[in-house]
Amino acid sequence: MDYQAPQDLLNDKVILITGAGDGIGKEAALAYAGHGATVVLLGKTTSKLEQVYDEIINMGAPEPGIAAMDLALTTSDDIRQLADTLETRYGRLDGLLHNAAVLGTRIPAEHYDIDKWMAVMQVNFNAVFSLTRLLLPLLRQSKAASLLFTSSSVGAKPRAYWGPYAVSKYAVEGLAKLLAEELENTSYIRVNIINPGATRTRMRATAFPNENPAEVKSTQTLMPLYLYLMGDDSIGNNGETFNAA
Numbered sequence: 001m002d003y004q005a006p007q008d009l010l011n012d013k014v015i016l017i018t019g020a021g022d023g024i025g026k027e028a029a030l031a032y033a034g035h036g037a038t039v040v041l042l043g044k045t046t047s048k049l050e051q052v053y054d055e056i057i058n059m060g061a062p063e064p065g066i067a068a069m070d071l072a073l074t075t076s077d078d079i080r081q082l083a084d085t086l087e088t089r090y091g092r093l094d095g096l097l098h099n100a101a102v103l104g105t106r107i108p109a110e111h112y113d114i115d116k117w118m119a120v121m122q123v124n125f126n127a128v129f130s131l132t133r134l135l136l137p138l139l140r141q142s143k144a145a146s147l148l149f150t151s152s153s154v155g156a157k158p159r160a161y162w163g164p165y166a167v168s169k170y171a172v173e174g175l176a177k178l179l180a181e182e183l184e185n186t187s188y189i190r191v192n193i194i195n196p197g198a199t200r201t202r203m204r205a206t207a208f209p210n211e212n213p214a215e216v217k218s219t220q221t222l223m224p225l226y227l228y229l230m231g232d233d234s235i236g237n238n239g240e241t242f243n244a245a
Contacts, residue, residue: 001244005227011036014090015230018071018131019100021048024150024196027219028097028226033061035227040086043100044070065089071100071127072119079134092141095230097148098128098172106161117164124168129175136189145189146230149176151241152195173241180239192229193241196222 015032019025021043029039033056041049046068056064067082086093104120105112132147139145154162155169173193180191222244228234229242 001225001228001242003224003228003233005035005224005231005233007035009035009227009231009233010095013037013094013230014040014086014092015095015097016040016042016067016086016093016135017097017099018042020052021045023099024219024222024226025097025099026052027223028099029064030055030059031223031227032095032230033064034059035231036062037095037230038062038064038090040065040067042067042069044068044072071123072102074127074130076130076134079130083134083138086135086138090138093135093138093145094142095146095148096132096135096139097150097226097230098131099150100127101150101165101168104163104165106163106165108161109163112163120164121168121171124165125171125175128172132175132179139189140187143188144232144235145187146234147176147179147183147189147191148226148229149173149191149193150196151176151193153197156195156241177239184238190235190238192234192237192239194225194229195241195243197244 010032015037017025017029017039020029020041029041029052033039041052041064043049049066049068053064053066101124102120139147149172151173152169154166155173158166158170176191176193183189183191225242225244
């Protein structure tokens with residue numbers, strides 16, 4: 001996307017990012033912080049979140065928050081506690097980027113272990129819904145909140161053998177479109193979907209082990225789109241899917 005984000009694009013905004021310890025989530029956290037946001041880093045590995053925290057502090061950006069949370073094990077009570085903490089500390093959320101996901105195994109659905117299927121759905125969809133549901137009151141406190149869901153090409157059109165990953169992303173797109181309609185005339189929250197496409201991440205390497213990473217775009221090249229959709233320049237975009245080139 002050919003978008004030049006103003007340096008102060010996200011000044012005074014509070015943005016929570018899931019899967020912020022590495023990959024696209026880490027890159028988004030650094031980009032958002034670098035444009036003035038106070039970011040809340042949510043992920044399951046505290047040491048990774050602390051590394052991102054240090055990078056942001058060394059940039060001279062606003063001090064981030066850390067929310068160590070394993071979405072595979074998270075309960076609604078855990079998320080309620082997170083929401084209470086965020087409300088006490090910040091009073092609102094101006095943005096929520098759902099980025100965390102797990103790949104699962106690529107085998108026919110008829111052979112998929114049921115418990116493992118449910119585990120993928122928990123991280124990729126159930127936790128996404130629970131976080132959204134319980135953080136919506138904080139998003140409503142913003143004058144212009146952005147709620148971003150991450151999908152995939154197999155979310156728009158499920159592909160054989162992609163199992164619960166494809167199904168969960170298909171469900172995420174449905175949830176996003178549902179919320180876009182429900183919130184459009186009842187809040188200042190806009191809801192959009194990002195399909196980052198083929199990107200140089202650990203998940204991509206796992207899914208396509210024979211692919212040359214040098215031929216896949218880097219996470220940095222996605223950031224103009226991620227900045228646009230999180231900043232106020234995208235007010236007016238709602239219920240849309242953005243496919244990264």
